[in-house]
Amino acid sequence: MDMALGDRMAAGNRPGDAGWDETALIPPEPRPLAIEAKGLVKSFEGTRAVDGIDLSVPQGAIYGVLGPNGAGKTTTLRMLLGIIDPDEGVRRVFGHDRPHDIGRLIGYLPEERGLYPSMKAIEAIAFMGALRGLPLAEGRRRGLELLESHDLGHAANRTIRQLSKGMAQTVQLLGTLVHRPRLVVFDEPFSGLDAINQGKLERMIRSLAEQGTTVIFSTHVIHHAERLCEGVAIIAGGRVPYAGSVEAARDRIPAQVRLETRARDGGWTAALPADTRREGDFFYFTLPETGVEPLLRRLIEGEAGILSLSIERAGLHDAFVAIAGEAAARQLEMDAQEHRR
């Protein structure tokens, strides 16, 4: 996802900074959108599951839909894929308002994994490719390559019911990608995976994005979104209070300064911002709008004896709390704990 000029400024690309990139201030050509949704609404039996969601996902981005269980993530993805139609609003995938019209360009891994238990692994991959227009013979050939590259070549002719859960999940993942889609939609892809396979999946997602594939995934685990995503939509209660770059979301919370001084007291303490709190040897306060340089000057002049000073940018979790509220954040944390268990 493109960083807006403000985002880049906030991220530290300021005139005079080391590594200042003047060209970065020239607004880049807007990237074409893989997904565009406006005012999506979906109700189930009188309950609004999704309540007017807007999304814009540029092509080639890794985009996260972050929110607690029941927030409307899956419903949103299902609408974007054409599995269900919205009650109101429009969605466009690569410019088409009927996603089935460009089925060959899309890969989808649903949250609840499913394969035909009596099908062989290689056939399952080829079948999923065939659903997206890949000839069966080509699907089998690519499927075998993919299985071998994932050390599962030996399982190609085993039926799904003969595979372990992890192996079956990998088979389904490969089936999602066998037709080389330009847009991959993962619904809670990390759910049920152990730490090693989560790492592998993260690498796979990055690899897909490097090749120009747009990846959009839903998650209730913040660190996956923070580590992987260029853009994120925070979703809570069927609404999207924030959609944009991860950096810009973090910049919504002012950076925190941690200061350690040799002197305990003195006139220099008057220079500290009003929100300063003291914890042991450290002072904590919000980074002043004027920056840290004027403060440093006054601390030095007041002989505070600066031992250390660090500026800590807010994490996505803090941003989530600020944007979606405490309750949604607590729910998200509980979901994540459940997920870990």
Added chain:
Amino acid sequence: MNAFDPFAPGGQRSKSSRLSRFQAAVVIARRDFLAVLFSRAFLFFLIGPLFPVIVGGLAGSIGGQVSREAVASEVGLAMSAPDNAAMIEAASQLSSTLGRAIPVVREVPEATDPGFDAQEFMAARRGNYAAIVGGTLAAPELIGTQRQVARWEGPIGLIAGQAGSGAPLPQSETSSLTVAATGASERANRIRTAQAAQMVMFLLTMLLAGMVLSNLAEEKGNKIIEILAAAIPMDAVFMGKLFAMLGVSFVGIAVWGMLGWGFWAIAEDAIVTVTQTDYRNLPGPAVGWPLFLTLAIVYFSMAYLLLGALFLTIGAMANSVREVQTMSMPVTMMQLMVFFLAAYTITQPGSALETFAILFPLSSPFAMLARAATQEVLWIHALALIWQAIAVVLMVKGGSMLFRKRVMKSGGAGREKKARWRGLRARRASISGAPMATDPAE
């Protein structure tokens, strides 16, 4: 998952488009067809219908034997010994020309007892006689239930008359001229063919279309339906599943047909004797056998697709296998109703009821097959097949739409269309100046 490169050499990126509905249906049909065909359960499915045939044959044979033994068709003789002998002789002579119209007559051993009372004997329910003849040849007396007396009165009078005359009754010499068939016999024969064809088609659809009920259960249970729904239109999924099961049905019919042909080759005469039907001389249908058989295959396919589309929709709405099982009984009853409707109209060509049976999609193939057996007109079959094909498409579309709305919880399209329609009506109304109609649902 290391070294994954989805764009590695060996292929280009996917082309920008989608599978056509037909291609998508073929993908589903192929998967389902092979999955069913290579499952162990399919073997049981193939041999399943043979059990009732074997059991039915055995039961029929035993039942026939029991019935023959249980049903009294002998008339006892309680006349004088010479009269008895004359009666037996006369019955023997008459049965050679009148066949089963003449009863088997036999002396009642107990009648030699001087105190024998035939009425008392019958009232005491002794012996196994339909009736007993007493009296003399000139005045025979028939004792039995009212029904048996009414049945045998005439034949016994004839036997006694011939026995009393001492010589065969005079008969005139009849010369004969034959024709292949009369209007009456041809119509009767064709109706028999129509009935038989409808019955076979009904049995096959009842046996085979029920499979479709639980056809989406696996996808729903395994959540594969999400992947299918994301990739291809739901009506293509429905159509693919229907054609897969039709293919499976043809495999089943082919196997059963070959087995039947094998039985026929081995035991042709025995089958004719046991079933008391000479299949070698079945009455020909109006359109001729080759065309009739072709139409039978096409109409079976249509009946299967129509019923299957309905069953698939009903089954898709079910939340569990138990619900599917519960639904199978009313569904079978519905099949029976459709069959009865079509069967009832065989003898009423051109009636309003027959026209209804032809127009009502579910009974149309049955009614039209009967038409092929009884009437030579061909163009109506072309029309009926077009109508049935349209009905299949509509039912599949309707079923898949219902599935998306009710099961996949998709909606909005209808509401949007309705809103668009309301907008269009409003524009028209404003143009014409006429008052705008209001939707009663609003």
